Amino acid sequence: MATPIDSRRADLSRRRLLQLSGLGAAASLTAGGAQAEALPVPTGRGAAMRRHRGSPPRKGLPTLPAAGIIALNRMGFGPRPGDIAAFAALGANDPDRMAVYVAQQLDPGTISDSELDSRLAAAGYESIGISQDPDTYRATLWDWYINDNAPSGNTSSSLPRDELTRSTFVRAIYGNKQLVEVMTDFWLNHFNVDINHSSFVRTMYAHMDLVIRLEIMGNFRTMLEAVANSTAMLYYLDNYTSSNAGPNENFSRELFELHTLGSENYLGVLQQNQVPLDGEGRPIGYVDADVFEATRCFTGWSFSYGVSGDGDTGLFYYRQDWHDRFQKNVLGVFIPQDQAALKDGRDVLDALASHPGTGRYIARKLCRRLISDNPPQNVIDAAAAVFTAQWQAPDQLKQVYETILMSEEFRTTWGEKIKRPFEISVSAMRAAGADFTLRMDDSDTSSFLSRYDDTGQELFNWPAPNGYPDVRGAWQSMTPRVSTWRLCNWLIDFDDADDNYYLDVLGQTPVTVRSPNELADFWIQRILYRPMDPADRNEIVQFMAQGINPDFDLNFDDGDTLDRLRAMVGLLLMSPDFLWR
Amino acid sequence: MSASTRRGFITGCSASVAAFAGTHFNTLAFGGTSDPNEDILVSIFLRGGLDGLNLVMPTSGADRGFYEAARPDLGVPVTGPNAALPLNAQLGFHPATNTWPNGTGTPPATLYDLYQDNKLSLVVAAGMNLDNRSHFDSMSFMELGTPGTLSTSTGWLTRHLQTASNLPPEILLPALAVGNLQQASLRGSTDAVNMTSPDSFSLNIGPFEWRAAQRVAMRNLYSADSWLHESGALTLDAIDLIELNTGDGYTPANGAIYPGGSFGNHLQTVARMIKTDIGLRVATVDFGGWDTHNGQGNEGGGYYSTHIQELARGLAALYTDLDGSGALNYTSRLTVVVQSEFGRRLGENADNGTDHGHGNVMMVMGGNAIGGVHGTWPGLAPDQLFDNADLEVTTDYRRVLSEVLIRRMGNNQIGAIFPGYEGYTPLGVVDGVDLTPDDGSAIFTDGFESGDLSRWT
Incomplete structure (x- = not known):
C-alpha cells in the first residue's frame, strides 16, 4: 500500500522537534535564551494538544478487538507470537473460542509448559521449587537462609527474594498457564506483604507464594488460613508475638479490612450490639470490637523462631500458653472458652469466609482485575453469589473465575483499563519475542531489574498491606508512564556481552519484509495484533521511511537503518495502543 | 478569574516551555501579582500513622503520670541522654528532632532550632473527628478532603488549584507530586507533574540518532481525545518542561544536608524544582514506615527515633536549602504542612509498639509560621480519651489546612476545597491576611462533589 510521504520528517533538530510537538512558537528559541514576547499562547490544554495535528482530533478510545486479544491481555500478560492464531483455531466464533480457552486456563494441570520448565531449570534457582510441600519448603528456606545452611554457601536472605522476583518474570513471560500467573499476582497483592519488611519476610515470602499457587484454583477459606x-x-503483621498478656491487633484489623470483608463492610467504632443484622441473623458488617475480639482469638498463632523451646524451624507454631482462653464474640459468632487449639481463630476465618460481605468484596476486586475498574454490577453479583454459595467447595475459586470469564461482559469490554508496569514489561517481552531468562549473578538481569524497579511496581514491594492499586487512575501517573516508556525503549537496545539483542528485531523480521510499509505492518501486527488507526499507522510508516518512498526496500547493512527499525518497535511498545487492556 | 478558566492552567504548555527554555523566570513575567501568589505549599504525608504522642509528649503534670503509666517502656524520658526537649511548660519534643549529621563547618538549623526560631508551629490533638481506624480509608478521607467519603473524584489540593483566584492564567509547573504515584490529594489534577527526580524524567534513552524522531511520532500517537491519550500528551509536555528547565545534578545550598533515602531525595526534588523558578505552588511528598505496631524502640531510642531523625533532618534540610537571601529567600514563600492519617494509641502494646489511635500532631513549617504549640490539649486521663484509649481530636485537620490556604495561598474557597466543613476560624499557625471563607455553595453545585468513579475508584 502506497502511503504519501510527509516531507516534514526531514531535518529533525531539537528545535524542529519542539515545533512539531506543538511548540510552533519555538522559533525564538536560541542558544542565548528565549524571548517571551509575541507568543500565541493556547487558551487551554485541549487547544495546545489539538495543534499537534492539522486534522480534527480523533476519538481515541479503542474499538473492541477480537476475543483472543482480550483473553490474552486480561487473563494473561499479552500474546506471544502464535498465541492469537492458536486462539483463533479454538472454535468457529469468539464465544466458542473463549469458552474453550477459559476451560483450558481453568485447568492448568493439563497445560504443558516445556519451554518454561527448561528455562527455569537453566536458570538454576537454588531456592525455588525445592518442594511442593509447604512445610518442607518453609523449613528448608528457614534452615538455609535464616540458620545459614544453604548448600551454595550464599546464605543471604535476599537470595530467595531475588530468585522469586526473577522466576516470577520468567513464569509470566514464558509460562502457558497465564491465568495462574495473573491470579497469583492478584492474590499476592490481595494478601500483600512487603517483601523488604525484614530479613524474615525476604526469606519466607516465597513460601507464601507457594501456598497461594497451590490453592489458586481452589478454596478461599483454605488459602486464607x-x-x-x-x-x-x-x-509482617505482628501476630507472631500476639499473646493474652499483650494482644497485637495489626493482623486482625487487616484480616477484616483487606483480606475478607473489606472496608466497605466496616462500621467503625460502634458497639457490636448496635450493628444491624441481615436476614440470616448475621451482623451486616464489622466494628472495631470485632477486630479486638478476633485479636484475642488469634493470640498464640505464631511461628517457631527459637524461643521457649519452639525448635527454631520457621514453621507455624501455636503457643498455647499465649492464647486467651476465655469466651469471645466475633461477627455474632459465640466462641466459648477453652476451645481446642486453633479453633478460635478458625471459627473467625469461617465466619469471615462465609459472610456474604466477603463474597461481594472479593468478587468486586476480581472483576476489577479481570474486566474493568468499575465492573458491571450483574457480574459482581453473580460472582459473589457463587463465592458465598460455594465457600466450602474445593474448586470455589475456579467457579468464581469461570463466572466472571464466561460472562458476556468479560468478552465485550476493552480499553477500560491500562497495563501496569509489570504487565507492560512482560507483555513487551512476550510480543517482541524476547529470549531472556532472568538469572542470578547476571549483570544483564540486574540492568533490566534496576530499570524495571524505577517504574513504581517493584515486585512484592508495596509497603502497605493493601497491595498495589489496580485502577487506571493510579497508573496514569507520570512516574510509571515515563519510566515504562524508558524501559520499553531500553529493551529494544538490550543486548548481551556479545552484542546479541535479547529482543532480536531484525532476526525476527522475515527477509521478504523490507519496505517501510511492510515493516510497519509486520511489527504492528506483532506488537498489537490488530490494525492501528490509519493516521497512527502512517506515523509508524513515516518514521521508518524518513522521506523515502515507503514501498522501497531498506538496506539493513546500514547500522542507522537497523537502529531505526528497533526504534520503530520501541515506538510501538510506547504507543497508547500497546497500553490498553 | 472564574473556576472554569482555571482549567486553562497550562502544565508545560508547550509554547510557554519553549518560550522560557533556558531562562529562569519569575511568575511576574506572566503579569501575576507577587503576593501571595508566589507562596508554595508543600504537603508531606506520613503514611502508616505517626505516633504523635512520642513526637510531642507531656513532660509534667498529671498527664505525664498517665503517659508514663501507659508507656512504661516506650515513653520518651524527661531526663538522661534521650530527654525530651522542652516546647513549653507542659510538653516536650522528641530528642531526635535536634540532631545533625557530623560534619565540618557550622551546623545548619535542626528542626528543634526552627521551633525555637518560631519557624515551626505544632498543632496538638489534630485529626479527623471520625470513627475510623483504617489506614487506607483515613488517608483517602484526608487527602480527598472529604472525611467519610471515598468516591470524591478530586483531591483537596486539586480543588485548591481549581479555585484559587490569584494564580496567573498560565503557569508551567503549578503542582509537583513527588513519588512513584500521584498522591490522592492531587487526584484528578492534570496540572501536576508526578516524578521522583528530574534526572530520570527524560526520554534520553533508545537509539540516539532516532530519539528526536521518536518524540515527534509519540506526540502524534498520543494526540487524541481519550483519557489515555490526554494523560500521555500531558506527560510528554512535562518531559519537555523538565528537560528544558533542569540541568545536571543538584547541590543543596547553605550547607543543607538531606538525609539519605527516598524521603530526603524527594524533598531535594522539591527544593530543586522550587529553585527552577517555573511557578511551583503545590508539592506533595510521602514518607512511610510509621505503622509501628512492633519494636518501636524504648525510652526515646530505637526505630522510631531513627525515623523521627530522618523526618526532622529532612525538614530542616529543606528549610535550610531554601533559606537564602534576596531572590533566593524561598522560605518567605514556603509553608510545609506535615500530617498523618491518625495517631497511635496511648498505651503501648506488649510488642513495644503502639496500635492505631486517633488524635495526632500536625506540623507547619515555614518563613511565615507563627511558631509555638497550638490547639487544645485534651488530656490523657481515662475519661479524656477517645474510645477510652486514644488521644482525642480537638482540632479538625481541615482547620489547619484552611488557615494555610487562606493566609498563605490567598484562597478562601474553603467550601469547595473541604465540602461540608463549617465554622472555620484561624488557629494562628501562620501569618497572613484573613479572608472570609466562601462556603462554596455556588461552586459546589458545579460538579465538584460528583464522584466520577469511572476514573478514580
Whole structure:
C-alpha cells in the first residue's frame, strides 16, 4: 500500500522537534535564551494538544478487538507470537473460542509448559521449587537462609527474594498457564506483604507464594488460613508475638479490612450490639470490637523462631500458653472458652469466609482485575453469589473465575483499563519475542531489574498491606508512564556481552519484509495484533521511511537503518495502543 | 478569574516551555501579582500513622503520670541522654528532632532550632473527628478532603488549584507530586507533574540518532481525545518542561544536608524544582514506615527515633536549602504542612509498639509560621480519651489546612476545597491576611462533589 510521504520528517533538530510537538512558537528559541514576547499562547490544554495535528482530533478510545486479544491481555500478560492464531483455531466464533480457552486456563494441570520448565531449570534457582510441600519448603528456606545452611554457601536472605522476583518474570513471560500467573499476582497483592519488611519476610515470602499457587484454583477459606499462618504474614503483621498478656491487633484489623470483608463492610467504632443484622441473623458488617475480639482469638498463632523451646524451624507454631482462653464474640459468632487449639481463630476465618460481605468484596476486586475498574454490577453479583454459595467447595475459586470469564461482559469490554508496569514489561517481552531468562549473578538481569524497579511496581514491594492499586487512575501517573516508556525503549537496545539483542528485531523480521510499509505492518501486527488507526499507522510508516518512498526496500547493512527499525518497535511498545487492556 | 478558566492552567504548555527554555523566570513575567501568589505549599504525608504522642509528649503534670503509666517502656524520658526537649511548660519534643549529621563547618538549623526560631508551629490533638481506624480509608478521607467519603473524584489540593483566584492564567509547573504515584490529594489534577527526580524524567534513552524522531511520532500517537491519550500528551509536555528547565545534578545550598533515602531525595526534588523558578505552588511528598505496631524502640531510642531523625533532618534540610537571601529567600514563600492519617494509641502494646489511635500532631513549617504549640490539649486521663484509649481530636485537620490556604495561598474557597466543613476560624499557625471563607455553595453545585468513579475508584 502506497502511503504519501510527509516531507516534514526531514531535518529533525531539537528545535524542529519542539515545533512539531506543538511548540510552533519555538522559533525564538536560541542558544542565548528565549524571548517571551509575541507568543500565541493556547487558551487551554485541549487547544495546545489539538495543534499537534492539522486534522480534527480523533476519538481515541479503542474499538473492541477480537476475543483472543482480550483473553490474552486480561487473563494473561499479552500474546506471544502464535498465541492469537492458536486462539483463533479454538472454535468457529469468539464465544466458542473463549469458552474453550477459559476451560483450558481453568485447568492448568493439563497445560504443558516445556519451554518454561527448561528455562527455569537453566536458570538454576537454588531456592525455588525445592518442594511442593509447604512445610518442607518453609523449613528448608528457614534452615538455609535464616540458620545459614544453604548448600551454595550464599546464605543471604535476599537470595530467595531475588530468585522469586526473577522466576516470577520468567513464569509470566514464558509460562502457558497465564491465568495462574495473573491470579497469583492478584492474590499476592490481595494478601500483600512487603517483601523488604525484614530479613524474615525476604526469606519466607516465597513460601507464601507457594501456598497461594497451590490453592489458586481452589478454596478461599483454605488459602486464607494458609496465608494467615504463613511465616511471612505472621511476621509482617505482628501476630507472631500476639499473646493474652499483650494482644497485637495489626493482623486482625487487616484480616477484616483487606483480606475478607473489606472496608466497605466496616462500621467503625460502634458497639457490636448496635450493628444491624441481615436476614440470616448475621451482623451486616464489622466494628472495631470485632477486630479486638478476633485479636484475642488469634493470640498464640505464631511461628517457631527459637524461643521457649519452639525448635527454631520457621514453621507455624501455636503457643498455647499465649492464647486467651476465655469466651469471645466475633461477627455474632459465640466462641466459648477453652476451645481446642486453633479453633478460635478458625471459627473467625469461617465466619469471615462465609459472610456474604466477603463474597461481594472479593468478587468486586476480581472483576476489577479481570474486566474493568468499575465492573458491571450483574457480574459482581453473580460472582459473589457463587463465592458465598460455594465457600466450602474445593474448586470455589475456579467457579468464581469461570463466572466472571464466561460472562458476556468479560468478552465485550476493552480499553477500560491500562497495563501496569509489570504487565507492560512482560507483555513487551512476550510480543517482541524476547529470549531472556532472568538469572542470578547476571549483570544483564540486574540492568533490566534496576530499570524495571524505577517504574513504581517493584515486585512484592508495596509497603502497605493493601497491595498495589489496580485502577487506571493510579497508573496514569507520570512516574510509571515515563519510566515504562524508558524501559520499553531500553529493551529494544538490550543486548548481551556479545552484542546479541535479547529482543532480536531484525532476526525476527522475515527477509521478504523490507519496505517501510511492510515493516510497519509486520511489527504492528506483532506488537498489537490488530490494525492501528490509519493516521497512527502512517506515523509508524513515516518514521521508518524518513522521506523515502515507503514501498522501497531498506538496506539493513546500514547500522542507522537497523537502529531505526528497533526504534520503530520501541515506538510501538510506547504507543497508547500497546497500553490498553 | 472564574473556576472554569482555571482549567486553562497550562502544565508545560508547550509554547510557554519553549518560550522560557533556558531562562529562569519569575511568575511576574506572566503579569501575576507577587503576593501571595508566589507562596508554595508543600504537603508531606506520613503514611502508616505517626505516633504523635512520642513526637510531642507531656513532660509534667498529671498527664505525664498517665503517659508514663501507659508507656512504661516506650515513653520518651524527661531526663538522661534521650530527654525530651522542652516546647513549653507542659510538653516536650522528641530528642531526635535536634540532631545533625557530623560534619565540618557550622551546623545548619535542626528542626528543634526552627521551633525555637518560631519557624515551626505544632498543632496538638489534630485529626479527623471520625470513627475510623483504617489506614487506607483515613488517608483517602484526608487527602480527598472529604472525611467519610471515598468516591470524591478530586483531591483537596486539586480543588485548591481549581479555585484559587490569584494564580496567573498560565503557569508551567503549578503542582509537583513527588513519588512513584500521584498522591490522592492531587487526584484528578492534570496540572501536576508526578516524578521522583528530574534526572530520570527524560526520554534520553533508545537509539540516539532516532530519539528526536521518536518524540515527534509519540506526540502524534498520543494526540487524541481519550483519557489515555490526554494523560500521555500531558506527560510528554512535562518531559519537555523538565528537560528544558533542569540541568545536571543538584547541590543543596547553605550547607543543607538531606538525609539519605527516598524521603530526603524527594524533598531535594522539591527544593530543586522550587529553585527552577517555573511557578511551583503545590508539592506533595510521602514518607512511610510509621505503622509501628512492633519494636518501636524504648525510652526515646530505637526505630522510631531513627525515623523521627530522618523526618526532622529532612525538614530542616529543606528549610535550610531554601533559606537564602534576596531572590533566593524561598522560605518567605514556603509553608510545609506535615500530617498523618491518625495517631497511635496511648498505651503501648506488649510488642513495644503502639496500635492505631486517633488524635495526632500536625506540623507547619515555614518563613511565615507563627511558631509555638497550638490547639487544645485534651488530656490523657481515662475519661479524656477517645474510645477510652486514644488521644482525642480537638482540632479538625481541615482547620489547619484552611488557615494555610487562606493566609498563605490567598484562597478562601474553603467550601469547595473541604465540602461540608463549617465554622472555620484561624488557629494562628501562620501569618497572613484573613479572608472570609466562601462556603462554596455556588461552586459546589458545579460538579465538584460528583464522584466520577469511572476514573478514580
